[in-house]
Amino acid sequence: MNFSLSEENIAIQKSVRAFANKEIIPVIQEYEKERKFPRDILRKMGNQGYFGTTFPEFVGGTELGFVNLAIICEEISKVHPALGYAFNMQSMTCPFTILNWGTDSQIEKYVPDLIAANKIGMFALTESGGGSDAAGAMKTVAELKGDEYVLNGSKVFITFANEADYGVLFAKTDPSAGHRGISAFIVETDLPGFEANPIEMSGLGYMMRSCEVFLDNYRIPKENLLGREGEGFKIAMNALDYGRLTVPSRLIGIAQGCLEHSIEYANNRVLKGNSIGNYQMIQHLIADMTVEIEAARMLVYKSAYLKDKGETASRESAHSKYFASTTATKASRAAYEIFGGYALTDEYPIMKYINYANMLHLGEGAPNVQRVLIAEDALGMKDANRHKIRRRFSLNSDLNEKGGINV
Numbered sequence: 001m002n003f004s005l006s007e008e009n010i011a012i013q014k015s016v017r018a019f020a021n022k023e024i025i026p027v028i029q030e031y032e033k034e035r036k037f038p039r040d041i042l043r044k045m046g047n048q049g050y051f052g053t054t055f056p057e058f059v060g061g062t063e064l065g066f067v068n069l070a071i072i073c074e075e076i077s078k079v080h081p082a083l084g085y086a087f088n089m090q091s092m093t094c095p096f097t098i099l100n101w102g103t104d105s106q107i108e109k110y111v112p113d114l115i116a117a118n119k120i121g122m123f124a125l126t127e128s129g130g131g132s133d134a135a136g137a138m139k140t141v142a143e144l145k146g147d148e149y150v151l152n153g154s155k156v157f158i159t160f161a162n163e164a165d166y167g168v169l170f171a172k173t174d175p176s177a178g179h180r181g182i183s184a185f186i187v188e189t190d191l192p193g194f195e196a197n198p199i200e201m202s203g204l205g206y207m208m209r210s211c212e213v214f215l216d217n218y219r220i221p222k223e224n225l226l227g228r229e230g231e232g233f234k235i236a237m238n239a240l241d242y243g244r245l246t247v248p249s250r251l252i253g254i255a256q257g258c259l260e261h262s263i264e265y266a267n268n269r270v271l272k273g274n275s276i277g278n279y280q281m282i283q284h285l286i287a288d289m290t291v292e293i294e295a296a297r298m299l300v301y302k303s304a305y306l307k308d309k310g311e312t313a314s315r316e317s318a319h320s321k322y323f324a325s326t327t328a329t330k331a332s333r334a335a336y337e338i339f340g341g342y343a344l345t346d347e348y349p350i351m352k353y354i355n356y357a358n359m360l361h362l363g364e365g366a367p368n369v370q371r372v373l374i375a376e377d378a379l380g381m382k383d384a385n386r387h388k389i390r391r392r393f394s395l396n397s398d399l400n401e402k403g404g405i406n407v
Contacts, residue, residue: 003298005071012068016075019048028080035206037163039120042086046117050076051091054307055099060112066304070249074297077253078260081356082208084250088364089160090114092246094121097168097239098186101227106186110166122167123243124155124187124213125236140215142171142183144222149173149185151193151218161196161211164189168239169213170232182232186224193218203355240364244317245307247364248300248324252293254357255324255331259289261348262338276338285334296320296327315377322370328357 005013023044031038045051053069055061069091077084088094095114099107113119129137140153151171161167167187174181189196193216198209227235263286266277276282299320306313332354336343343350361367 008064009068009071012064013071013075015048016050016072019044020075020079024076024079024083028083032205032207038083038207039117039163041083042090042117042120045076045083045086046090046115051087051095051117052115054091054096055111055115059099059107060115066245066307067301070245070300070304073246073249074253074256077250078257079253081250081254081257081352081360082205084246084253084356085159085208086117087246087250088123088243089121089164090117093123093239093243094166094168096242097123097184097235098226100238101184101231101235102186103223105223106226110186114166119165120160120163122158122160122164122169122189123239124158124161124167124169126155126157128154128156138170138172138182140169140171141175142173142185144173147222148219149222149225151185151187151215151220153215155213155215157199157210158196158213159210160208161189161213162198162209164196168226168235170236171215173229173232177230179233180230182236183229184226184232184235185220186226187218187220191218191220201359203351204359205352238312241312241314241317242307243364244321245300245304247360248296248303248320251324251328251357251360252297252300254353254360255289255293255296255328257349258328258331258335258353259286259293261350262286262289262335265339265342265348282338285338289331289334292327293331296324299323315374318365318370318373318377321365322367322374325357325361325365325367329361332357 024041027041028038030036031041049062049064050072052059052061053064053072054066055063057063069087073084073087076087095111098110098114102110110119114121127137127139140151140155142149142151151169153171155161155169165188167189169185169187170182171185172181173183187194195214195216196211197214198206198211201210204210263277266282266286267275269276271279277286299316303313303316303320306316332350335350336354339348339350342348
């Protein structure tokens with residue numbers, strides 16, 4: 001058993017840090033100020049191969065694997081949490097789903113441009129009133145008419161939808177069949193009948209937005225069906241299982257950012273002639289952050305390692321998402337206490353870390369849902385019971401009783 005990063009892992013980590021220092025840190029505040037979607041930054045990330053680490057070379061991937069994806073995702077999210085969104089939309093839940101379930105022609109048409117960030121992706125599952133019960137609450141329908149599917153309905157909290165070119169979207173082809181009546185589709189946003197409007201979300205900025213999506217007699221060729229009719233729920237669960245690698249990696253990036261800024265601040269902030277790092281209360285906060293972040297990182301790496309071996313690692317994905325979310329929220333709160341009033345200023349990124357940690361705490365697997373799944377697994381419940389739990393909770397997210405977030 002080897003807990004050390006390989007030379008390749010370390011080289012990639014250093015390369016991403018250098019890229020962030022050169023291409024992201026000098027310009028990202030200007031994008032935020034202008035509320036401008038950072039398409040150019042994403043394209044540069046795509047050119048570096050950051051979104052293609054788990055993809056085969058024939059679609060433009062680098063085949064560097066899931067552990068390297070986790071490392072890259074953490075480093076980018078540490079610099080700016082909003083950019084972490086892209087590792088779902090440009091890598092896991094959008095193009096990787098097409099790679100896993102698409103036809104050769106679908107893969108060839110959509111995947112290379114998505115992982116290169118020449119085109120922007122989205123993943124549209126959640127609907128108003130759904131929260132963690134995406135299947136039960138889904139009202140969006142798709143009806144096959146001749147050679148086209150006609151879609152009507154709406155989605156909510158869909159990341160990048162206002163900027164997206166392509167996406168994976170779920171609708172019911174058989175509304176009477178429950179989760180077995182859900183199908184998945186590849187959608188192109190420039191076709192008539194598609195509309196996306198950004199949602200005002202406090203504290204998350206306006207550079208990269210979550211949106212409502214409206215489908216009004218939106219028509220796509222029947223060839224845009226992803227998989228077979230009725231496989232949509234299976235496809236969604238598979239996609240979210242892979243998304244539960246990038247989301248906890250992003251949370252660790254946020255937590256690590258909190259720790260690094262807190263250490264620097266504690267060493268330089270002087271109180272009564274001493275740096276505040278000399279005070280035991282601050283040391284306790286730093287110690288807890290250090291240990292919990294390392295533990296969370298090991299859970300993520302274990303999940304990534306198993307995925308690199310070809311295993312789905314659903315159990316490990318749930319463990320890592322649950323623990324990383326609690327770690328990031330605790331780390332951001334600790335940073336807030338260390339910085340005091342300065343945490344509220346724009347001079348430091350602490351409030352940004354806090355807001356994104358809180359959002360990702362819920363996204364792609366709310367803690368209470370993860371607790372249920374982890375407990376059912378630990379208690380050795382029968383497969384039938386576990387399947388019942390999986391049907392009841394879509395594992396996507398839970399903002400509150402009225403809705404959820406795809407992140």
